[in-house]
Amino acid sequence: MDANRVILEVLKYLRQTPEFSELKQARENLSKNPHANTLVSQFQKKQESLYSGGLSQNQTAYLMEELGRDYKKLSATPDIKAYFTASEGFSAFLGSFIGQLNSELAKEFV
16 A cells, blocks of 8 residues: 555545634634734744753743743734634644544554
8 A cells, every 4th residue: 555645645634624624714814914923933933942852941941931921912812812722623633533543553452
């Protein structure tokens, strides 16, 4: 079986989910507001620096607190809140999807 073909089928499925449609629409709405789009990009860069590691424990704690404050502040803007909510929904969906894959594969080892 060709892995690329399977990946394309999975992507086709994912693109047809309500979670993806909601995220895509929220992203399109956000892109219409350049200032909000820039704020979200800056927030995501901070998240990436947190997840990339290499920070001291104090730096990590500070950045986590800063991200929490930023998230709360940014969520007051409706387009940003809609994007965050849709992003969290799609991430939860993907987590569930991957969990189901792992569960099914684990059955092969029982």
